[in-house]
Structure formats: structure tokens, C-alpha cells
Amino acid sequence: MRSYDKYFRENRLPHMWCPGCGNGIVMKAIVQAIEAKNLDQDKTVIVSGIGCSSRASGYMNFDTLHTAHGRAIPFATGIKLANPELNVIVITGDGDCTAIGGNHFIHGARRNVDLTVILFNNNIYGMTGGQASPLTPLGKKATTAPYGSVDRPFDPCHLAEAAGATYVARSTAYHVKHLSDMIFQGMGNKGFSFIEAITQCPIAYGRKNKLGDAPEMLKWMSETAVMKAAYDKLPEEKREGKFPIGVFYNSEFTEYTTAYQKVIDLAGGAR
Amino acid sequence: MKAEILIKQERCKGCNICVSFCPKKVLKLDTLGKVQVIDGEACIACGQCELRCPDYAIYVDKKVNA
Amino acid sequence: MGNIKLMQGNEACAEGALAAGVRFFGGYPITPSTEIAESMAVMLPKVGGTFIQMEDEIAGIAVVLGASLAGKKVLTATSGPGFSLKQELIGYAAIAEIPLVIANVQRLGPSTGQPTSPAQGDVMQARWGTHGDHPMIALSPWTVKESFEVAVKAVNYAERFRTPVIILLDEIVGHLREKVELPDAKDIEIYPRRRPDCSREQGYEPYRPAADLVPNVADFGTGNRIHVTGLVHDETGFPSGSPKVTEESIRRLHQKIEIVQDEITHYDEFFMEDAEYAVVSYGGTARTAYAAVLEARNKGIKVGMVRLMTIWPFADKIVKKVANQVKAILVPELNYGQLVNEVERAAGGKAKVKLLAKYNTEIFTPNEICTAIEDLTAEVAD
Numbered sequence: 001m002r003s004y005d006k007y008f009r010e011n012r013l014p015h016m017w018c019p020g021c022g023n024g025i026v027m028k029a030i031v032q033a034i035e036a037k038n039l040d041q042d043k044t045v046i047v048s049g050i051g052c053s054s055r056a057s058g059y060m061n062f063d064t065l066h067t068a069h070g071r072a073i074p075f076a077t078g079i080k081l082a083n084p085e086l087n088v089i090v091i092t093g094d095g096d097c098t099a100i101g102g103n104h105f106i107h108g109a110r111r112n113v114d115l116t117v118i119l120f121n122n123n124i125y126g127m128t129g130g131q132a133s134p135l136t137p138l139g140k141k142a143t144t145a146p147y148g149s150v151d152r153p154f155d156p157c158h159l160a161e162a163a164g165a166t167y168v169a170r171s172t173a174y175h176v177k178h179l180s181d182m183i184f185q186g187m188g189n190k191g192f193s194f195i196e197a198i199t200q201c202p203i204a205y206g207r208k209n210k211l212g213d214a215p216e217m218l219k220w221m222s223e224t225a226v227m228k229a230a231y232d233k234l235p236e237e238k239r240e241g242k243f244p245i246g247v248f249y250n251s252e253f254t255e256y257t258t259a260y261q262k263v264i265d266l267a268g269g270a271r
Numbered sequence: 272m273k274a275e276i277l278i279k280q281e282r283c284k285g286c287n288i289c290v291s292f293c294p295k296k297v298l299k300l301d302t303l304g305k306v307q308v309i310d311g312e313a314c315i316a317c318g319q320c321e322l323r324c325p326d327y328a329i330y331v332d333k334k335v336n337a
Numbered sequence: 338m339g340n341i342k343l344m345q346g347n348e349a350c351a352e353g354a355l356a357a358g359v360r361f362f363g364g365y366p367i368t369p370s371t372e373i374a375e376s377m378a379v380m381l382p383k384v385g386g387t388f389i390q391m392e393d394e395i396a397g398i399a400v401v402l403g404a405s406l407a408g409k410k411v412l413t414a415t416s417g418p419g420f421s422l423k424q425e426l427i428g429y430a431a432i433a434e435i436p437l438v439i440a441n442v443q444r445l446g447p448s449t450g451q452p453t454s455p456a457q458g459d460v461m462q463a464r465w466g467t468h469g470d471h472p473m474i475a476l477s478p479w480t481v482k483e484s485f486e487v488a489v490k491a492v493n494y495a496e497r498f499r500t501p502v503i504i505l506l507d508e509i510v511g512h513l514r515e516k517v518e519l520p521d522a523k524d525i526e527i528y529p530r531r532r533p534d535c536s537r538e539q540g541y542e543p544y545r546p547a548a549d550l551v552p553n554v555a556d557f558g559t560g561n562r563i564h565v566t567g568l569v570h571d572e573t574g575f576p577s578g579s580p581k582v583t584e585e586s587i588r589r590l591h592q593k594i595e596i597v598q599d600e601i602t603h604y605d606e607f608f609m610e611d612a613e614y615a616v617v618s619y620g621g622t623a624r625t626a627y628a629a630v631l632e633a634r635n636k637g638i639k640v641g642m643v644r645l646m647t648i649w650p651f652a653d654k655i656v657k658k659v660a661n662q663v664k665a666i667l668v669p670e671l672n673y674g675q676l677v678n679e680v681e682r683a684a685g686g687k688a689k690v691k692l693l694a695k696y697n698t699e700i701f702t703p704n705e706i707c708t709a710i711e712d713l714t715a716e717v718a719d
Binding site for chain 2: 001002008013014015017018019020021022023024025028173174176177202213214215218219
């Protein structure tokens with residue numbers, strides 16, 4: 001049907017995500033970025049953790065690795081270091097990346113390993129039925145925050161930048177083409193690239209917080225997300241209730257496999 | 272009809288995203304909750320439905336020989 | 338003649354792994370295993386390999402699993418607390434059938450315990466540390482030279498059976514320095530990475546077992562587009578909820594090791610020909626036990642010794658044979674009593690089995706074990 005269909009394992013579809021779940025939208029944005037980037041399908045590895053987001057790897061027609069909860073980034077690091085010619089893409093979720101995998105996330109960024117990490121942020125642990133994650137907003141309800149969350153959430157983009165990621169961007173499931181472009185640009189960065197993809201979980205998060213159905217949640221994204229350039233110009237009071245999307249940070253720093261090659265050269269070895 | 276709409280019924284989960292984002296009210300969920308075309312003539316092939324379908328269940332193309 | 342060196346057990350372990358083809362090490366510093374990481378940090382880049390110090394113990398095993406899937410032979414090293422942290426991913430390696438070697442240099446626990454003191458308290462953790470059912474191979478060297486040899490074996494077994502293999506060192510052997518004659522590279526047998534037997538077009542399925550019940554899982558980046566998961570999966574590699582597939586895959590994981598158990602059971606027998614008593618021992622403690630057995634022989638006691646290199650799978654047959662021959666077996670261990678229960682089970686009541694336990698940071702003296710042998714003969718006589 002479409003030129004990017006070849007990047008899906010069509011015999012594994014339809015996927016297991018709930019009706020209205022945005023993960024399918026984000027997964028499509030990823031394969032479209034891969035197509036635009038013309039990555040070699042046999043030299044690209046998709047690595048995921050555990051959770052709703054991380055089931056994506058099983059539907060994607062590459063070498064794919066569904067790791068343990070929180071551990072996608074160190075597995076991916078091993079793959080990249082063992083064979084630097086591979087393109088390594090990490091798919092993770094808010095719980096996977098910023099809770100159980102938080103340490104690996106900041107250290108992956110610190111090392112600046114050439115990975116493209118896409119965080120599916122649905123603000124909740126969907127797979128286990130709606131528990132609060134480190135990205136559940138203050139006051140929002142979850143089965144483990146029945147009176148509203150009092151745990152201050154991370155801004156994962158700030159976290160990635162502070163930890164040393166050399167490309168940091170955010171987009172949403174509503175802004176599909178923009179999201180795909182953010183991922184595309186991330187793939188072009190030689191180093192640790194982090195893209196936060198805001199996606200809707202109408203079943204475990206939306207329903208509990210009376211955010212409406214999937215179309216309502218997508219509309220919320222269209223109304224509250226503001227392109228970074230415009231957001232930066234907004235006065236403080238007009239930023240209330242809005243969030244920026246776009247490329248937040250892009251810098252150059254020696255990529256890890258390049259840095260380690262220097263170690264090999266110093267030691268007198270050859271790959 | 273300016274557009275060709277293909278629906279993969281077996282993939283549709285009835286989330287209503289395509290129906291909601293269609294600017295011309297071309298689509299509707301049937302009684303079983305699957306998407307159906309109710310006004311194909313009105314379709315302008317804008318692709319909003321396909322763009323955000325999380326289940327890859329709807330495809331829309333401009334008709335070449337319209 | 339090979340290369341003669343004075344080295345530590347930990348260094349010999351690193352040398353052995355390198356000789357067996359390990360080209361990737363990831364880990365986290367922990368006493369008393371750190372010299373393995375330090376040796377690898379020096380040696381690996383010299384041969385074009387990669388060393389990486391990770392942010393924690395879990396990342397240390399995750400990174401080597403990734404590297405293994407991408408085609409490298411891998412090693413990680415740790416000690417008790419880190420070994421506990423690595424358990425979930427040891428199970429991952431078992432079910433996803435990823436070649437992996439973990440060197441665990443045992444120290445006294447539980448928890449932080451006595452970080453620089455010898456112990457043999459991880460014997461059961463090595464076997465049963467993860468959740469669920471899977472077999473385990475664990476090898477325990479008793480000399481520095483054997484630390485090298487065990488490392489070679491461990492790498493070969495990990496590759497051949499696509500399973501995690503544990504080098505169960507202890508602080509005694511890990512930190513011991515001995516003169517070692519390392520074999521020439523040409524004399525070291527190396528098991529190569531398994532390769533797919535057909536192409537994707539020919540219907541290749543990554544988890545279809547070969548005749549030896551081990552699947553030829555393709556390395557990433559070789560055009561096979563495989564899926565690897567810690568979920569129970571069928572021969573295609575994709576998850577399956579089927580009771581039949583689940584049962585068959587768990588059974589096969591066990592059977593692939595069960596069918597080679599005799600071949601991978603390594604042990605030494607000393608003075609067993611006329612033995613009426615036996616000492617079953619392993620690791621650093623076996624060194625003391627050997628001296629004690631000599632001492633007891635000098636005193637006229639017909640005692641022999643079985644030294645186990647293969648701790649898991651347990652050497653049931655050997656112990657059964659010994660139990661049928663002798664009146665009693667002494668099991669000295671630097672723990673509260675772990676492998677003794679396996680010895681007792683395998684002995685099946687044919688011989689009295691007695692534990693000599695020590696867990697106070699000190700190693701046994703030959704005299705302690707010799708006295709225990711003498712006491713045992715007296716007990717049996719009563």
C-alpha cells in the first residue's frame with residue numbers, strides 16, 4: 001500500500017495496542033523517518049525495553065530486540081560498540097526510560113553513544129493498568145495515585161540535555177509529520193539523540209483523568225503544543241498550560257565509538 | 272469521487288480518530304464500531320484520517336483519472 | 338613451551354577469556370573481582386576489542402548481552418552484591434539464548450558483608466539466583482592456571498550452548514598469585530560463534546533448534562531481521578502464549594544441557610582407589626582439603642578426595658559412585674552449608690555426609706580439615 005510498509009512485519013499486524021492508543025502513530029513516524037533517512041534495513045537494529053511502547057520492536061521489520069524493563073539503552077550501547085556500522089534506534093516509554101531505566105538514560109546521554117532514543121510519553125504505566133510514572137503530571141490520577149500525583153515529574157528533555165545528549169527534541173502524536181522530522185533529524189546527529197514523543201493513552205490515563213477519548217486527547221496536543229520559536233517569544237503568563245515542541249538542543253561532541261577508537265589506536269590494536 | 276479510500280476492516284479498532292479529524296464528514300463508525308465511508312463524494316483526499324490512524328487501517332489517495 | 342608468568346587468578350581469568358576469543362567486556366568495579374575488569378581494560382583495545390565501564394551492575398550485564406547479540410564473545414565480572422543485581426538478566430540470557438560468561442569472584446555475604454574476605458556463599462545463587470526454570474553451568478577453578486582454563490571452557494560452553502556460564506571464582510583463587518605457564522594460542526580449542534544454516538529466503542527461523550537442541554541464532558546486522566525477546570517465544574523468535582510452546586521451550590532449555598552433562602562435568606579424583614572416606618571439595622577450599630587429605634593419609638586414614646570443577650550441573654553420578662564406595666564424605670565449605678545438600682542428595686543415604694562449615698572471613702587450615710576427617714572416622718566407628 002505504502003512505500004514504508006516494508007518496514008513493518010505485516011504478518012504481526014494488527015498490533016496489540018488499545019483502540020485509540022497513539023503508539024501506532026509514533027511507530028509510523030519512526031519508520032517514515034527511517035525511510036526518509038534511507039537507512040539500510042539490514043544494518044538497523046531496533047531495541048526496546050518493557051511496556052506498551054516497547055512492544056513496537058516486534059512489529060518492525062529489522063533486527064529487533066525486546067530487552068528487560070529499563071535496560072534498552074545499555075543493551076543498545078553494547079550493540080553499537082560491538083558493531084559501530086549498525087544504526088541503533090531505541091524505543092522506550094516514560095516508566096521504562098525515566099524510572100527503572102533512569103540511570104541508563106543519563107549515562108547513555110553522558111557517553112554520547114550514537115543512539116536515537118525515542119521516548120513514547122503517555123504519562124502512565126499502561127501495560128500494567130495505569131500506575132503513575134515519573135512523567136505523570138502533578139495532580140493527575142493513576143491507580144497508584146488515586147488522589148492525584150504529588151510526585152513532581154521530570155522534564156525528560158531537560159534531563160537529556162543536562163546529562164549530555166547532543167540532540168534533544170519533542171513532538172506529539174498529533175503533529176505526526178513534525179514528529180517524524182524530529183526523529184529524522186535525530187538520526188542525522190552522530191551522538192546520543194533523544195526525542196520525546198507525546199502520545200495518548202485514552203484507556204489507562206485519559207479515562208481516569210476525564211481527558212476524553214483519543215481524538216479529544218489529540219486535540220489537546222494540537223491546542224497546547226507550541227512550536228519552540230513561538231513558545232520562546234511568549235510572555236511567561238501566556239506559557240501557562242502550554243508546552244513547547246521542536247528541537248531544544250543540538251551540539252557537537254565526540255561520539256563514543258569514535259572516542260573509543262582512539263583508545264584502540266593508542267593501545268596499538270585494530271578492529 | 273475525487274479520492275480512493277481503502278479500509279482494512281480487520282485492522283480497525285474503532286477509535287474514532289479518523290472520523291473526528293475528517294473535515295468533510297466522510298467517515299462514520301458502523302454499528303460494530305468499524306470505520307465506514309458514508310460520503311465518499313465529499314472526500315478531498317486531505318489524508319488527515321490516514322495520517323493519524325494508529326492502526327494503519329485506512330488509506331486515502333487522490334484519484335489519478337478523476 | 339608456552340608463556341610463563343606470575344599472575345593472579347583474576348588476571349588469569351581475563352587472559353583465558355581473551356584467549357578464547359572474548360572481544361568485549363562490560364562491567365562495574367567491585368571487590369574482589371575488579372582486577373578482571375582492569376586487566377580487560379588494558380588488554381582488549383590492544384586486540385581491537387572493547388572495554389566499557391558501565392554505570393551499574395545491571396548495565397554491566399546488559400551491555401555485554403547487546404554486544405553478544407551483535408556478534409562479539411563477551412565477559413562480565415562481579416562479586417556477590419553485583420551478582421545478585423545481575424540475576425534478572427542472567428535469566429534473560431538463558432531464555433533468549435545469548436552466549437554470556439559471568440565471572441563471580443565470591444566474597445562473604447549477605448549484602449555488603451565482608452568485601453575483601455573469602456567465601457563460597459554464592460554456590461546456590463549461581464544455580465537458583467534467577468526466577469523461573471533454566472539450567473546453569475558454573476565452573477569453579479582451584480588454581481590460577483585453572484582459572485585460565487576455566488575461562489576458556491566457559492567461553493566455549495557459552496557459545497556452544499548459547500547459555501549463560503558462570504565462572505565461580507572465590508577470593509582465595511582470585512587474589513592468589515602463582516607461576517603459570519599459559520598455553521600457546523594454537524593449542525587452545527575455540528568454539529566459534531554459531532551461524533544460521535540457511536537464509537531468510539529459505540525459511541530461516543532463529544530459534545529452531547539444531548540437532549544438539551541449540552538454536553543457530555543469527556548475529557544482528559547479518560541480514561536475518563530476527564526478533565529477540567525475554568518473553569517465551571516459539572521457533573520464529575516471536576512471543577507465544579501457548580502452553581505447548583511454553584512447556585516445550587522450557588524443556589528444551591534444560592535438555593540442551595542435560596544431554597551433555599557427562600561431557601561438561603569436570604572433576605579430579607585423588608587417592609580414591611582404596612578410599613574408605615572421601616572429601617568432596619571445590620574452589621580455593623579444595624587446596625586446603627588436598628593438604629588435609631595428605632596429612633590424614635600420613636596418619637593412616639584411607640581417605641580420598643573428589644575436587645569438583647563443574648559445580649553446576651551437579652556431578653550426581655560422581656558423588657553417587659563415591660557414596661557407594663566410602664563410609665562417609667566430608668564437605669568443607671566456606672559458607673553455612675550449601676553444596677553439602679547436593680552431595681547428601683546425590684549420596685542418597687549410601688554414605689554418611691558431613692559438613693565442615695566456616696563463615697568467619699578466614700580460610701580453613703589443613704589441620705582443621707584433617708581433624709574433621711579424623712572425627713568423622715571416629716563417628717563412623719561409633
